[in-house]
Amino acid sequence: MSQPQAASQARRRSMQAEQAYLTALYERLDAARALAAETLREAEARGGGGGYAGLLERQTVVDEQARIAQRLAAVEEGLCFGRIDHRDLPGTPGGPLYVGRIGLRDAEHEVMLVDWRAPAARPFYAATPQAPAGLVRRRHLHTRGRTVVGLDDEVFDLDGLDEEQRSGLAGEAALLAALRAGRTGRMHDIVSTIQGEQDRVIRSGLHGILVVQGGPGTGKTVAALHRAAYLLYTYRSVLERRGVLVVGPNATFLRYISQVLPSLGETDVVLTTVGGLFPGVRAEARDAPEAAVVKGSLRMAGLVAAAVRERQRVPRGGLRVEAQGMELTVDEQTCRDIRDLTRDLGIRHNAARPFFVREMLGALALDQQRRFEESVREAEEDAGLTGGAVPELEDPDAPLWTEEDTEVAVETLWGDPAVQRALNALWPHLAPERLVGELLSDPGLMSAAAREAAREPEEGAVAEHEWRILLRPAGSAWTVDDVPLLDEAAELLGEEAGKRSAEQRAAERRRRERERYARGVLEISGLFEGDREGAAAALAERQADEGPAPTTAERAEADRSWAYGHVIVDEAQELSEMAWRTVMRRIPTRSLTVVGDTAQTGSAAGASSWEQMLGGYAGGRLHEERLLVNYRTPAEIMDVAADVLKEVAPDQRPPESVREGGERPRAVRIAPGTWAERLPGLVGAELRAVGAAPDGADCADGADPGGRVAVIVPDDRHAEFAALLPEAASDASPAVLDSPVAVLTCTLAKGLEFDSVLIAEPDRILAGSPQGGRDLYVAVTRATRRMTVLHERPLPGMLSGLARGD
Numbered sequence: 150m151s152q153p154q155a156a157s158q159a160r161r162r163s164m165q166a167e168q169a170y171l172t173a174l175y176e177r178l179d180a181a182r183a184l185a186a187e188t189l190r191e192a193e194a195r196g197g198g199g200g201y202a203g204l205l206e207r208q209t210v211v212d213e214q215a216r217i218a219q220r221l222a223a224v225e226e227g228l229c230f231g232r233i234d235h236r237d238l239p240g241t242p243g244g245p246l247y248v249g250r251i252g253l254r255d256a257e258h259e260v261m262l263v264d265w266r267a268p269a270a271r272p273f274y275a276a277t278p279q280a281p282a283g284l285v286r287r288r289h290l291h292t293r294g295r296t297v298v299g300l301d302d303e304v305f306d307l308d309g310l311d312e313e314q315r316s317g318l319a320g321e322a323a324l325l326a327a328l329r330a331g332r333t334g335r336m337h338d339i340v341s342t343i344q345g346e347q348d349r350v351i352r353s354g355l356h357g358i359l360v361v362q363g364g365p366g367t368g369k370t371v372a373a374l375h376r377a378a379y380l381l382y383t384y385r386s387v388l389e390r391r392g393v394l395v396v397g398p399n400a401t402f403l404r405y406i407s408q409v410l411p412s413l414g415e416t417d418v419v420l421t422t423v424g425g426l427f428p429g430v431r432a433e434a435r436d437a438p439e440a441a442v443v444k445g446s447l448r449m450a451g452l453v454a455a456a457v458r459e460r461q462r463v464p465r466g467g468l469r470v471e472a473q474g475m476e477l478t479v480d481e482q483t484c485r486d487i488r489d490l491t492r493d494l495g496i497r498h499n500a501a502r503p504f505f506v507r508e509m510l511g512a513l514a515l516d517q518q519r520r521f522e523e524s525v526r527e528a529e530e531d532a533g534l535t536g537g538a539v540p541e542l543e544d545p546d547a548p549l550w551t552e553e554d555t556e557v558a559v560e561t562l563w564g565d566p567a568v569q570r571a572l573n574a575l576w577p578h579l580a581p582e583r584l585v586g587e588l589l590s591d592p593g594l595m596s597a598a599a600r601e602a603a604r605e606p607e608e609g610a611v612a613e614h615e616w617r618i619l620l621r622p623a624g625s626a627w628t629v630d631d632v633p634l635l636d637e638a639a640e641l642l643g644e645e646a647g648k649r650s651a652e653q654r655a656a657e658r659r660r661r662e663r664e665r666y667a668r669g670v671l672e673i674s675g676l677f678e679g680d681r682e683g684a685a686a687a688l689a690e691r692q693a694d695e696g697p698a699p700t701t702a703e704r705a706e707a708d709r710s711w712a713y714g715h716v717i718v719d720e721a722q723e724l725s726e727m728a729w730r731t732v733m734r735r736i737p738t739r740s741l742t743v744v745g746d747t748a749q750t751g752s753a754a755g756a757s758s759w760e761q762m763l764g765g766y767a768g769g770r771l772h773e774e775r776l777l778v779n780y781r782t783p784a785e786i787m788d789v790a791a792d793v794l795k796e797v798a799p800d801q802r803p804p805e806s807v808r809e810g811g812e813r814p815r816a817v818r819i820a821p822g823t824w825a826e827r828l829p830g831l832v833g834a835e836l837r838a839v840g841a842a843p844d845g846a847d848c849a850d851g852a853d854p855g856g857r858v859a860v861i862v863p864d865d866r867h868a869e870f871a872a873l874l875p876e877a878a879s880d881a882s883p884a885v886l887d888s889p890v891a892v893l894t895c896t897l898a899k900g901l902e903f904d905s906v907l908i909a910e911p912d913r914i915l916a917g918s919p920q921g922g923r924d925l926y927v928a929v930t931r932a933t934r935r936m937t938v939l940h941e942r943p944l945p946g947m948l949s950g951l952a953r954g955d
């Protein structure tokens with residue numbers, strides 16, 4: 150037999166052996182699913198017998214089994230994707246280790262499959278030829294459904310393989326195959342091809358702020374999502390109770406990444422934007438750059454605080470109010486003293502209000518007492534003059550006015566609408582929406598707040614020419630840049646002590662009772678070996694009287710004061726100082742993963758340096774990792790991007806492309822007045838060029854994706870270009886992910902990728918904002934295959950390296 154024949158036979162045998170193993174794994178998966186379904190059915194059938202304790206136990210089992218069933222269902226596709234063979238050394242695991250989406254054991258409890266997040270799987274990702282981590286070989290298994298369709302081997306130590314294994318070695322690198330696969334408009338998990346530098350990010354410890362800085366396409370987003378899954382696996386008892394928050398730049402982007410965590414079996418994660426961080430508000434629109442810069446500045450915290458102080462008024466000349474048939478007064482100094490005393494309590498505005506009201510009512514009651522005593526004295530004098538009796542003095546030893554009289558007077562005064570109106574005007578109950586809405590639309594309040602803020606120099610003053618930019622009509626819709634102001638206001642205002650907190654206290658009491666019960670049940674049933682306290686709390690919460698129990702994610706999202714277990718911020722360079730302040734409130738432990746690229750900052754209020762933006766929060770625990778390899782953009786396009794980067798961020802190195810695309814990006818000149826004629830044809834040609842997955846490669850999820858084309862245009866011509874392509878998706882909705890053609894601004898395209906990208910009028914993009922160069926850098930790094938620049942006016946110098954295509 151010739152050598153090639155022998156090799157191909159050996160490869161066939163390898164495939165057959167792997168197929169047999171994969172089949173056994175799926176049989177095991179099916180058995181686990183059947184067991185979970187059976188346990189679930191049994192638990193549900195058990196009914197509510199056994200009283201409250203029985204009910205709790207049943208619910209625990211039902212919830213747990215439902216969760217297991219959900220995880221088992223999520224791992225059908227690509228259950229096992231890798232295998233590692235260790236060098237035969239004492240102390241290393243004998244035989245091959247298979248790596249997959251979950252861990253599985255056989256009937257004898259022996260490991261059949263290792264979860265990709267487990268420490269034992271680490272060499273699969275971390276081994277390199279220089280540092281093979283004890284491996285002789287890493288094998289990628291390519292599967293379709295339950296069938297092995299290919300193998301990729303990387304050999305670290307040829308001597309460590311026997312003759313049969315050597316001749317059975319299979320070819321092409323798994324990563325390149327994955328990158329060549331057609332895209333579907335949704336991000337996919339990369340468990341089978343995580344690279345070493347990404348693995349370091351994914352498996353970093355839970356604590357402190359981890360910043361992942363990397364150029365476009367280096368896998369920051371996808372690595373951050375895998376990190377979420379890794380952390381949930383490794384620190385499940387902490388994170389399942391507190392939850393994980395992922396903050397992305399907009400709703401389209403969230404939809405783009407939405408499948409990754411569920412495909413990894415993790416669903417209890419809150420995905421939101423900065424505009425969605427304040428419960429009840431879902432802001433999507435952005436302010437104009439000048440307003441965004443002012444609103445994003447930390448000085449706004451001082452301005453909002455000053456606006457609250459402005460709403461704590463001292464009436465000029467004192468308080469006068471018609472009540473109880475007389476005019477009661479409290480002099481100005483007393484009003485000031487009461488206001489200052491209330492402020493000195495150091496509690497939030499609404500929570501302090503009852504104290505203020507009570508003190509003011511006391512002062513009014515004092516005036517009432519004074520008037521009463523005066524009237525008695527006058528009556529006395531009159532009686533002395535006329536010799537008649539003063540009824541109040543029937544018992545001359547009794548005090549004229551008792552403490553009880555004061556209590557009654559206070560209550561009666563509070564029942565008087567005129568008094569309520571007067572006191573509400575001095576220290577109103579304020580909702581954050583009302584305070585911020587009034588601040589941004591009332592020049593009187595704004596200028597008074599700015600003056601008041603300037604009295605506290607450490608907060609930094611907002612100058613008149615700045616606050617004037619913020620003014621807008623009352624009732625305007627909330628913007629993303631307003632949300633940190635609302636959060637700031639909520640933080641300062643708090644909730645009024647009273648009915649609501651009584652309710653909260655009662656709920657808290659009920660919860661504690663349930664928790665005590667649950668702890669007992671768990672002790673008896675022995676269901677939880679690990680974090681019993683955590684399990685008891687979770688169980689008690691699930692048992693709340695209010696109908697079906699919400700998930701951690703649902704509860705966290707609805708609660709502004711929720712403290713998450715970990716927070717991931719993507720496209721983090723876009724967040725302003727005020728937005729960071731809002732995010733940091735959600736994570737008092739400062740356990741964060743921050744991913745972004747300061748060379749792509751589009752927001753004028755965004756970051757140019759991580760240390761500057763985050764150093765103050767990190768308490769010395771800011772750790773930066775860099776990703777240097779671009780997995781999205783072919784080298785030919787990245788060369789053009791490098792020219793742009795040289796102009797906009799000369800201190801940064803462009804990431805290195807992992808592959809070449811074979812097609813040079815080009816520039817096409819459009820004659821004036823011919824856009825309507827040319828654009829549809831050019832887009833049609835691109836659609837045809839990317840119509841099928843390249844080289845007959847498969848789409849990542851097996852379906853034919855077709856190709857997707859984006860036309861990236863200057864902000865001020867978005868509507869005009871969208872009108873030229875009526876079939877295209879062009880708004881901020883997630884429809885742009887599913888449409889074959891999308892017309893987008895640079896902001897909307899951020900974080901996304903397309904098979905082919907057409908960039909229209911790059912000089913207008915450059916001139917469009919102070920960050921125009923960075924916007925253009927975003928535009929030229931979106932393509933996975935082809936890029937064309939369309940221009941009517943001369944090309945900007947930084948694009949002069951493009952080939953002419955017309």
Ligand SMILES: Nc1ncnc2c1ncn2[C@@H]1O[C@H](COP(=O)(O)OP(=O)(O)OP(=O)(O)O)[C@@H](O)[C@H]1O
Nearest residue numbers: 339342343344365366367368369370371780781900
């Ligand atoms: N190890 C990998 N294996 C396969 N594909 C990968 C890998 N790493 C990244 N990719 C792919 O590369 C593309 C870019 O990744 P991602 O969007 O996470 O990059 P990014 O750094 O966030 O980019 P940007 O800064 O432009 O938002 C995605 O399609 C992603 O799936």
